[in-house]
Amino acid sequence: TSHRPLHGKHILVTAGPTHEPIDPVRYIANRSSGRQGFAIAAAAAESGAQVTLVAGPVTLETPQGVTRINVETARQMQAAVEQALPADIAIMVAAVADWRAADQAEQKIKKKGDAPAPLELSENPDILAGLASHDQRPGLLIGFAAETENIIAHAEAKLARKGCDWIIANDVSGDVMGGMSNSVHIVRSDGVESLDTLPKEQVARLLVERIADHVAQN
Numbered sequence: 269t270s271h272r273p274l275h276g277k278h279i280l281v282t283a284g285p286t287h288e289p290i291d292p293v294r295y296i297a298n299r300s301s302g303r304q305g306f307a308i309a310a311a312a313a314e315s316g317a318q319v320t321l322v323a324g325p326v327t328l329e330t331p332q333g334v335t336r337i338n339v340e341t342a343r344q345m346q347a348a349v350e351q352a353l354p355a356d357i358a359i360m361v362a363a364v365a366d367w368r369a370a371d372q373a374e375q376k377i378k379k380k381g382d383a384p385a386p387l388e389l390s391e392n393p394d395i396l397a398g399l400a401s402h403d404q405r406p407g408l409l410i411g412f413a414a415e416t417e418n419i420i421a422h423a424e425a426k427l428a429r430k431g432c433d434w435i436i437a438n439d440v441s442g443d444v445m446g447g448m449s450n451s452v453h454i455v456r457s458d459g460v461e462s463l464d465t466l467p468k469e470q471v472a473r474l475l476v477e478r479i480a481d482h483v484a485q486n
């Protein structure tokens with residue numbers, strides 16, 4: 269196989285958290301550091317792919333050779349993903365906030381006596397599920413699933429529910445969120461491959477190798 273097995277392929281990667289504003293100074297978010305997604309974008313670029321990285325708010329440096337689009341919210345991430353199509357392969361690593369504040373206050377919300385201001389939520393779009401049914405669906409669509417228990421069973425259910433091709437099931441029972449290492453299982457309809465706990469860069473390289481093998485066989 270060649271040194272740049274993904275040459276000529278456009279790979280779309282989402283990474284990081286999303287921030288959903290409540291008012292000018294507050295937001296809803298999660299603990300995603302963006303490290304695993306950025307490492308995957310870097311590994312894909314090293315393998316010769318043209319890489320578009322749609323990144324939520326993180327402080328990481330853009331990997332070499334990667335086109336980065338910064339977004340803040342889930343809805344902005346979805347728009348950027350759709351703008352970036354067509355793509356041969358999409359890897360949705362972002363930890364998208366499931367909910368956003370139903371209304372964004374224009375001014376900082378003030379404390380009112382004893383009762384906290386109620387926070388109404390709306391559901392965010394599922395970007396991965398949306399891509400699965402898109403008329404420009406990438407030929408290989410990969411999702412992540414952060415789980416703390418029954419990891420593979422939950423991932424298999426998610427594979428079917430989301431309509432993607434592979435799920436990278438991610439054991440986040442330790443300090444994975446924000447940490448340097450990751451413990452993943454590659455869950456496909458034809459079987460599961462469990463990788464050792466490895467630095468996120470190495471998880472990324474192994475995943476990109478599997479993708480290159482798949483591309484070579486299809």
Ligand code: C5P
Nearest residue numbers: 360361362364393394395396411412413
């Ligand atoms: O349903 P759950 O959040 O566990 O699914 C995780 C997978 O779905 C990840 O690949 C994540 O990037 C993607 N996702 C998404 N849009 C959402 C929620 C999750 O693309 N709103």
